[in-house]
Amino acid sequence: MRNLPVPALHILLAVSDRERHGYAIMQDVAARTDGKVRLGPGTLYGSIKRLLEDGLIEEHDGRDPDGDVRRRYYKITRQGRKVAMEETARLSALLRHARAVGLVPKTV
């Protein structure tokens, strides 16, 4: 499988603990990255579409807890969990290599 694009990995992380709708995913990602990563609507739903096609997340309809708005909720699948772990393993290996050659900033 090809590498997971960064927005897709962020989305997988956001829907890994509980199901979220699009806006919630966006907020979650923004909160987790101190507002550094802001997924625009196109990026967000483009990624969601491909994650769905690849079977890494699943979708079901639901209602907004505080309103009547119908929303689509997304949750990670077993396959998605596996792919996310493979990807993070790959990234941490990369980080290790980077640390070994001193290419990592002190704050990390």
Add this chain to the structure above:
Amino acid sequence: MRVRDRIARALIRLYPAEFRDEYAGEMEQLVRDRSRDGGSWRWTDLVVDIARTAPREHLVVLMNDLRYAVRLMTRSPLFSAAVILTVALAIGANTAIFTVVNAVILRPLPFDHPRQLVQVNEKNDTLKLPVFSASLLNYLSWKEQTRTLDLAAFGFAAYSLSGDGEPEQFTGSPIAPALLHVLGLSPLYGRGFAAADERPGAAKVAMISGGLWKRRFGGDPSLVGRSVTLNGESYTIVGLAPPALAVLTGGDIWTPMTIDPGRENRLNHVITVVGRLRPGVSVAQAQKEMDAIAVRVGEQYPEVRDWGINLFTFYRAFVNPQLETALLMLLCAVVCVLLIACANIANLLLVRSAARQKEIAVRTALGASRSRLLRQLLVESVTLSAIGGMAGTICALWSVPLINRTLPPNLLPIPEITIDRTVLLFAAAATIVTGVLFGLAPSWRAARVDLHTALKQAGRSAASGPRGRVRNLLAAAELGLATVLLIGAALLIQTLFRLQRTELGFAPKGVLTFQLAPPTTKYALDTKAPQFYRTLIDALQAIPGVHGAAVSSGIPFGNGSYTSTPMTPIGPSALPPDTGVSIDWRIVSPGYFHTMGVPLLRGRDFTDADNSRDAPVVIISAAMAERFWGKTDPVGRSLRQVADRLPFTVIGVVADVKNTALNRQAPALYMSMARRVWPLMDVVVRTDRDAAAILPGVRSAVRQLDPQLPLASVRTMEEWLSNSAAQPRLNAQLLGIFAAVALLIAAIGIYGVLAYSVTQRTREIGLRMALGAPRARVLRLVIGEGMSVGMCGIAAGLVAAAALGRTLSSLLFGVRVHDLPTYAGVAVVLAVVALAACALPARRAALVDPIVALREE
């Protein structure tokens, strides 16, 4: 709705429908949520986000459509192959022809700002000479007086290059040093000519072409500055000429033109003058100024009173209207073939879309919108045409070197055809337009399928109704276009035959020709050179198998020099007094008429004794005799050049000869070689053996006389002739091929329409037969249906051809534009072809077994 939401909605529109169906609502909601929470949306962020992601989604959809199209194609490989092959043929032919049109007509000439360049010709209205070379003295006068043009000039010369190996002969030009500057060119290497090089007595310098430098001197970089021997004199090579210079002047060697006004005659028209319009001057303004100058020069020098000036744009000077017409005609013809092919494929697709109705109905029922279906179907047809177009373009590009090799030299005004971006763009555009064109009608119809009936009937649609009408219309259009092409081809083929059967006035078979240019420094034109040729003729005649040898300043259809001069009779004549007639004249040796097989009608041939300077004798053509003296015997009469008093006495009359072109015959006059020759002469040798067999003997005869003298343009007379018919032959061949292809495709088209209609109507036909219709009637029914379509197409084609005919008139010879037998013949041929195409389906209809047909459904 708030403005912000509206903008968001508009932006989201940029995504493909498939994506919007799924996510548009969510995306709008997202934008609303975020602004409700007071999140500061920066619109730029949103726009960037959409600009980054929307194209990708479109690509995804396109790839899906493509995958589907490819899957469909492989499912019916025969159909796809037929379509691709047809497109490849049509696009290939179009691209090949366009490459030539582009190179000759569209691409700017290889000079700096070519639109500012003009050719300055002389003209003489009283002699009906609209375009004529300029005289050196007039050129000097113009140059002195003009304020609108920067002028330069070049002539024509032959150079024999000796030393460093075999002597070789080249053509080239003496050029005014300003020529490179006027054209906006600079030498490839070294320097061009300076004003000082022009003066009589200046050190002799020359430029050579890059080709000659590479071939003869092995690309030696130290050549510039060295000296070579040209025409027996030493010249210093100062530079390599830019290739574009040869596009204008031709040849491989250039020397500065030296003008000695004291020794020139103002009526000696020997040079080509070119000019660059000064900034802000139009051609019309320059023409006006030059008209005034011509009048002034005429007042000052009465001998040139009748001569005016005629400016030509460079485009017109290079591309003659006939070539332009021929090329545009071929382009139109090949576009016609493409249109026929499109119509045919559209018909095939219509048949298929009828068969696919159910599939399409199912997709519509599942929610595919009409525009999405249309797009899918268009992607299918464009994919087919793209594969065919690519194959065709590759073939065309591949064929360009072949075209360059097979096109006869001098047919096109440029050295060779090359491919550039414009050609590739044309091929790409033609391919896409083709795909849309043949895909549009079937896709449109298919996408408008009526769900209810389609699902119920499962593809059993009738051939009549709107779809049948479109198919009939397409088939008729194909036949109409084929008619136009066939008529054009028939007219051009007849032109070619007429040209080939035209009375030449001489016997070309068994004549070998070549050119010699003995250096004038060694062989004076009025003494040594005639003697040299006399000895050569005797030596050639001594070769076994040679039955005659002679010399001429210009053989018919050759590339030697010939010129025409206004002449007028002395004494009583058939012409009104003081009328000048433009006469083609050339110099020939004794025995020339015998060698060429031109009958001597009256009087006698030249002898070596006809060398008188003060009482020259001439032989004239029958046409000229008739023109000057009517039916009376011209032998013993005399005539003179309009510009000169010296009388020429007529000693003989020869038959008319087509001297310059197969479709042109001009009154001609021959002067005696013994008096004077030209620097470059054509030698003709008649033999009853193979030309190649006597060539070694001919070469050694020349070598024995002068080992430094090269033979140039060694060719048989038949080769020269075939060269001169090259363009009509090419016209006829290409249009013939296009017409044949068009006819074939159109025949397949009408066959397809009928065959399909018969298949669709099997049940109806079975019913008719069950009710007692005889087979003959069924046969008539089907043939009648096909032929009514065919006849409409043919009639439309005849009308169109008659309307378009005029444009062809300049390309025809010996046949009228609206030649009735041609039109009738083509109509009959097409009707027969259409009938044949109807016959197969009709037979199948007549063989329908009513029982089987009725049970089938």
